[in-house]
Every structure is written in C-alpha cells, then in structure tokens.
Amino acid sequence: MEIDPFIFRLSIFILSIFVGYYVVWSVTPSLHTPLMSVTNAISSVIIVGAIIAGLAGDTESVFNTSSIFGFLAISLAAINIFGGFLVTQRMLAMYKKKKKDK
Amino acid sequence: MISANLSAVFYLISGVLFILALRGLSSPETSRQGNFFGIMGMVIAISVTFLSIGNFSTGFIFVLIFLLIGGLVGAFIAYKIPMTAMPELVAGFHSLVGLAAVFVAISAFLNPSAFGLGFPGNIKLASLIEMSVGAAIGAITFSGSVIAFLKLQGIMSGSPITFKGQHALNALILISIVILIYLLCSTQSSNVFWILLAISFIVGFLLIIPIGGADMPVVISMLNSYSGWAAAGIGFTLENTALIITGALVGSSGAILSYIMCKGMNRSFFNVILGGFGATEQSSSSQNKEQRPVKNGNADDAAFLMKNASSVIIVPGYGMAVAQAQHALREMVDTLKKNGIKVSYAIHPVAGRMPGHMNVLLAEANVPYDEVFELEEINNDFANADVAFVIGANDVTNPVAKTDPQSPIYGMPVLDVEKCKSVLFVKRSLSPGYAGIDNELFYRENTLMLFADAKKMTEDITKNL
Numbered sequence: 023m024e025i026d027p028f029i030f031r032l033s034i035f036i037l038s039i040f041v042g043y044y045v046v047w048s049v050t051p052s053l054h055t056p057l058m059s060v061t062n063a064i065s066s067v068i069i070v071g072a073i074i075a076g077l078a079g080d081t082e083s084v085f086n087t088s089s090i091f092g093f094l095a096i097s098l099a100a101i102n103i104f105g106g107f108l109v110t111q112r113m114l115a116m117y118k119k120k121k122k123d124k
Numbered sequence: 125m126i127s128a129n130l131s132a133v134f135y136l137i138s139g140v141l142f143i144l145a146l147r148g149l150s151s152p153e154t155s156r157q158g159n160f161f162g163i164m165g166m167v168i169a170i171s172v173t174f175l176s177i178g179n180f181s182t183g184f185i186f187v188l189i190f191l192l193i194g195g196l197v198g199a200f201i202a203y204k205i206p207m208t209a210m211p212e213l214v215a216g217f218h219s220l221v222g223l224a225a226v227f228v229a230i231s232a233f234l235n236p237s238a239f240g241l242g243f244p245g246n247i248k249l250a251s252l253i254e255m256s257v258g259a260a261i262g263a264i265t266f267s268g269s270v271i272a273f274l275k276l277q278g279i280m281s282g283s284p285i286t287f288k289g290q291h292a293l294n295a296l297i298l299i300s301i302v303i304l305i306y307l308l309c310s311t312q313s314s315n316v317f318w319i320l321l322a323i324s325f326i327v328g329f330l331l332i333i334p335i336g337g338a339d340m341p342v343v344i345s346m347l348n349s350y351s352g353w354a355a356a357g358i359g360f361t362l363e364n365t366a367l368i369i370t371g372a373l374v375g376s377s378g379a380i381l382s383y384i385m386c387k388g389m390n391r392s393f394f395n396v397i398l399g400g401f402g403a404t405e406q407s408s409s410s411q412n413k414e415q416r417p418v419k420n421g422n423a424d425d426a427a428f429l430m431k432n433a434s435s436v437i438i439v440p441g442y443g444m445a446v447a448q449a450q451h452a453l454r455e456m457v458d459t460l461k462k463n464g465i466k467v468s469y470a471i472h473p474v475a476g477r478m479p480g481h482m483n484v485l486l487a488e489a490n491v492p493y494d495e496v497f498e499l500e501e502i503n504n505d506f507a508n509a510d511v512a513f514v515i516g517a518n519d520v521t522n523p524v525a526k527t528d529p530q531s532p533i534y535g536m537p538v539l540d541v542e543k544c545k546s547v548l549f550v551k552r553s554l555s556p557g558y559a560g561i562d563n564e565l566f567y568r569e570n571t572l573m574l575f576a577d578a579k580k581m582t583e584d585i586t587k588n589l
Contacts, residue, residue: 028250031360031368038372041143046377049149051473051498054381054480055210056159057149058348061374062217064142064162065355068224069191070135070173071239071362075231076190077183078238084183088235093190095227098220100194101201103166106217108202110159113210113484117152120492 056113063106069099131176132365134168139369141165146373152493169366207488208445211477215273215344221351222265222328225358226321229259232361233317239362245312251361256305256317258357260324265350267328272343275332276477282337290334297327335396338442338519340477341385342396349378381479388473390525390536418554421572423584426513426548429572431589433510435466437502439539440482441475443516443551447578450489453515456586457491463589468505469496470539472520503540512544516578518551522563531561547571550581 049057075092085093141161148158174184205213232255236242241251274280304320307313335343356371386393430436438457444450457467469491475482486496506512514521521541524531541547542565549571565571574581 027363028360031363031365034365035356035360035368035372038139038143038369039376042146042373042376043380045143045146045373046380049146050151051384052471052480052483052493052496053149053152053155054384055214055478055484056155057146057377057480058214058344058381058478059210059217060145060149060159060162061348061352061377062214062221064145064165064370065221065351065374066224067138067142067166067169067366067370068221068228068355068358070169070364070367071228071232071358072224073170073173073187074177074239074362075228075235076187077177078231078235084186086235088231088238089183091227091231091234093186095224095231096187096190097194097197098224098227100191101198102194102217102220102224103198104195105198105202105213107159107163107166108199109205109210109213110162111156112202113207113487114152114155114159116484116487116490117155117493118487118490119152120494 053114053117056110059106059113060110063103063110066099066102066106069096069103072096072099126172126175126178128176131172134172135364135366136369138165138169138172138366141168142366142370142373146377165366207484208448210484211340211344211481212273212276214478215269215276215347218344218347218351219266219269219273222262222267222269222354225262225351225354226259226266228358229255229262229361230321233259233314241361247312249309252309252312253305254357254360256308256320258354258361259317259321260301260305261350261357262354263321263324264328264331265347265354267325268332268343268350269328269347271329271332272340272347275337276340284336285333290330294327294330297323297330301327337477338474339389339396341474341479341481342382342389342393344478345378345381345385347378349375349382352376352378385474385479388537390533416567418566418573419571421548421574423574423576423581424588425572426574426581427585427588429546429548430460430465430511430513430585431463433465433545435468435505435509436460436511436513437506437509437541437544438467438469439512439514439517439521439541440469440471440486441515441517441520442477442481443518444578445476445481445485445516447516449515449577449579449582450485450491452579452582452586454486454489454491456582456589459586459589467495468502470499470502470506471496472499472517472539473537475517475520499537499539506540507543510545512541512547513550514541514547515550515582518563519561521565522561524561524564527564533561541565542568542570545570548574550574550576550578552577 072095142165145158145162148154236247242248308316352374359367471482525533525536525538
C-alpha cells in the first residue's frame with residue numbers, strides 16, 4: 023500500500039516542532055524580543071498562499087470574491103514581512119559590545 | 125513555469141533558511157546574519173511561488189501592487205515605532221498574521237480548484253479539516269491580538285475583565301467549534317464555515333479580556349505560538365513545506381516563550397489563561413494595610429550613596445519603559461563609571477511587557493549587552509554589591525516571594541535586592557505593584573525611597589554626582 027503524502031507532511035511538521043524546540047531554547051534571553059519579531063516576519067510566509075489565491079481569478083476578470091481575499095491577505099502579510107524583518111534589523115543593530123578602548 | 129518537484133525543493137530550502145534565522149539569535153554577533161537568512165528564505169519562497177504559477181498577466185501586476193502597498197506600510201511602521209512600543213507592535217503584527225491566515229482560508233474555501241483541493245461543495249475532506257482548523261486558529265489569533273494590542277496601548281483598561289460563568293462559556297464555545305468543524309466536513313455548507321469563523325473571532329476576544337496587564341508577556345508569547353499553528357494549518361492545506369516548517373518553528377517558539385514567562389512568575393499556564401489574578405488579590409491586601417514608616421530620600425542622598433559605592437546593580441522594570449528613562453539611566457551610569465564604580469544591570473525574566481523587553485530598551489540606550497545579566501547570572505552578586513538601584517520594578521524584588529507561603533507570589537523567582545548594603549527605590553508612590561501586595565523592601569532599614577518620575581529622578585541624580 024502506498025503511503026499518503028499527508029503522512030510525509032505530518033512527519034516534516036513533527037520534526038520541525040522538535041527542531042524549533044531545540045533552536046529556540048538556544049536563543050539567548052536578551053534576544054527574546056527580536057525572536058518574537060522575526061518569528062512574526064517568517065510566519066508571514068503565508069503570503070505564498072495569498073499569492074496563489076490572488077492569481078486564481080479567471081483571465082477575463084482579475085477580481086472575484088476569492089481573489090479579493092487573496093489580495094487583501096497579500097497586503098497584510100507584506101506589512102508583516104517588511105515590518106517584521108526591518109524592525110528586527112533595527113533592534114539587532116543596537117546590540118553592541120563594550121567598547122574595548124575603555 | 126517550474127515543476128512542482130523543483131518548487132517543493134526551493135520551499136524546503138527557504139524552510140531551512142528560516143531555521144538558520146532563529147539559530148542566529150543564539151548570540152548577538154550572529155543575529156544579524158540570521159536575520160539576513162530569514163530575508164533570503166522569504167525572497168526564495170515568494171519568487172518560487174511566482175515562477176510555479178507562471179501566470180504573468182494582469183493579476184500579477186495587482187499582486188505586485190498589493191505587495192508594495194503592504195511593504196511600504198510595514199517599512200514605514202518599522203522605522204517610526206519607538207522601542208518602548210515593541211509589545212504593541214508585536215501584538216499588532218500577530219493580529220495581521222491571524223487575519224491573513226483567515227483570508228487565505230476563505231479564499232481557498234470559495235475557490236478550491238485554484239489550490240487543487242477539489243471543487244466548491246466538494247472539497248477534499250483532509251483539506252477541509254486543515255483549512256477550518258487553520259482558519260479557526262487564525263481568527264482566534266486575530267481577535268486575541270487586537271485585544272492585547274488595545275490593552276497594551278491603554279485604549280482598553282489593563283485590568284482583567286471577568287464575569288460569572290466565563291469559564292463555562294469559553295468551554296461551551298470551544299466545544300461548539302469542534303462540532304462546527306465536524307458539521308462543515310459532513311455538509312460542506314458555506315454557512316457553517318462563516319459561523320465557525322464568527323465564533324472563533326469571539327473566542328479570541330473572550331480568551332484575552334480576563335487577562336491582566338502584567339500577564340501580557342505570557343499573552344503575547346501565546347499569541348505568537350497561535351499565529352504559528354495557524355500558518356501550519358494553512359501550510360497543510362496548501363501542501364507547502366515552507367509554511368509547515370515555519371508554522372511548526374513559530375508555534376514551538378511561542379510555546380517555549382510562554383513557558384519561560386510562566387516560570388518567571390511561578391504560575392501555571394492555565395492559571396494565567398483563566399485570568400483574574402490582579403483583581404482577586406488586591407481586595408485582600410487592602411484590608412490589612414498599615415502605615416509603616418519608610419525612609420524618604422532625594423536625588424542628593426542617592427548621589428551620595430552611589431558615589432561612595434564601589435559596585436552598583438541596576439534593576440530596571442516596566443516603570444522605566446513608561447517613563448522613557450533608559451537614556452537618562454545610561455547617562456547616570458556613564459557618570460558612575462567615570463568615577464570608577466562598577467555597574468551592571470539585572471533583568472528579571474518578566475520585567476516589562478514582553479520577553480526581552482528591557483534588554484531592547486537598554487540596547488537602544490547604547491548599554492553594551494555584556495553588562496546586562498539575567499536573573500540566574502547575577503543573583504549571587506547582590507550580596508557583594510553596595511547599592512541596588514531599582515527603577516520601575518517592584519514585585520520582582522519582593523522578598524516575600526521567598527519567605528511568606530501565604531503570599532500570592534510565593535515561589536516566584538525574585539532578584540535578591542535586599543542583600544545589597546543599600547537599596548535605592550525609584551517609584552512614583554508607595555502603591556503596591558501589579559500583584560497587589562505590599563513590598564517588604566520599602567520598610568527595610570537599608571532602603572531609601574526616591575518618590576519621583578523615574579526619568580526626572582535619574583537626571584537629578586546625574587547632576588548631583
């Protein structure tokens with residue numbers, strides 16, 4: 023009997039939870055705020071689904087109920103992607119070591 | 125147009141890059157590189173999606189327009205936002221992820237053939253379950269984050285809102301969500317889908333209103349976790365590896381952060397979720413309130429004490445963020461350091477309104493991160509320090525947590541501030557902290573209370589040094 027592809031996706035999912043578990047425990051507590059903003063940004067990879075939804079309209083009319091929801095989701099996810107990565111970068115740039123010349 | 129296999133490989137690569145992005149955060153040196161990996165992963169995921177659809181028609185232009193609009197708004201917010209408002213920003217961002225998940229699910233429900241999931245009224249069972257779970261969690265994330273945002277902004281009162289039968293109602297609604305998902309799968313009716321979404325929005329709202337302001341670190345982490353699970357749910361629907369990996373990463377990340385925050389308060393996760401902590405404790409403490417004498421000092425006294433110290437430990441809390449005192453504090457510390465005094469910072473896990481909140485504020489004020497220590501790292505040093513300078517923190521220093529089993533915060537890990545030779549407490553009034561309990565420390569022999577706005581007081585001390 024052939025294995026349902028769902029099982030493969032489930033395996034990826036479960037293993038990723040474990041990867042996430044160990045990776046996140048190794049994050050230094052002082053960077054927990056950037057961790058939240060960057061996880062925010064990467065979870066907006068949901069934009070992939072939004073793009074498919076947005077382009078799903080038929081050739082004559084770009085906009086139908088389904089694709090409008092897709093377009094709105096693209097904007098929402100894009101706010102998060104740009105906002106999330108940029109604010110993370112802004113924060114990380116502030117973390118500096120003690121100046122050595124002192 | 126590229127083949128489905130090739131795009132699956134690219135999605136896997138972007139998933140791995142996201143793992144590396146989180147991995148980079150294990151130290152500040154590698155963190156910037158990590159953020160770059162994250163951006164790369166996102167660029168790959170988006171480009172591959174365009175290539176795999178391969179339809180560069182009018183629709184494509186609109187995709188770019190909407191992408192650009194969102195991108196500009198996001199970039200604008202990222203540059204404008206003050207660091208003290210990070211908790212609000214993150215809560216706001218969570219709500220957007222949740223809403224985006226809901227929108228994608230709606231779109232997939234209305235036009236399943238575009239996603240290869242079947243036809244309206246005849247969607248594959250597995251897809252329908254994944255879609256409805258993703259949409260429900262997304263909706264809960266959205267409305268919950270909106271409430272968290274309003275509470276953090278102060279638009280909504282930070283005090284817990286509780287009413288009779290709240291837990292029963294929540295339980296009832298959660299059960300009805302499960303029933304609705306079952307109904308949706310058996311009938312494929314769009315009405316059931318809309319009711320499911322509406323009810324999920326209500327749950328998010330009801331879940332967050334009973335949780336008080338100082339429990340926000342847990343709430344934000346929890347919503348972070350939810351947004352991940354929502355993304356994973358949609359990932360299963362779209363059969364997209366990048367989304368599944370990311371959803372799992374974010375979901376477990378948020379769960380770990382909630383766990384760390386709960387441990388920092390010595391409370392169980394359920395205790396926080398069920399809420400109403402601050403409201404119940406306040407009434408009992410006000411009954412046995414007695415007027416005890418405190419030693420009241422001014423900036424001059426504080427400056428004198430610190431000038432004669434050889435080591436000072438600073439304990440910042442949410443009050444520092446409210447007063448925007450981090451820059452003034454850094455200037456004070458600079459002056460102390462010029463006088464040869466050793467200064468370090470002690471950060472409690474739940475100081476502030478989100479995990480790591482204080483660290484970011486200190487970093488913003490140019491405090492080097494190797495002078496900032498976590499509770500376990502520095503707690504033994506208080507006994508050898510001359511002065512502890514507590515600015516805007518309260519409950520996290522209360523020795524009652526170690527001595528009085530009757531106290532609501534008993535067992536919570538606290539900073540051993542009282543072991544210092546002298547303690548300076550910058551506070552606006554003698555009012556109890558969030559937990560509603562009096563701080564033992566205020567009445568100690570070696571404590572000097574400095575009643576003033578945190579920023580003004582630190583500036584005055586600097587002048588007197």
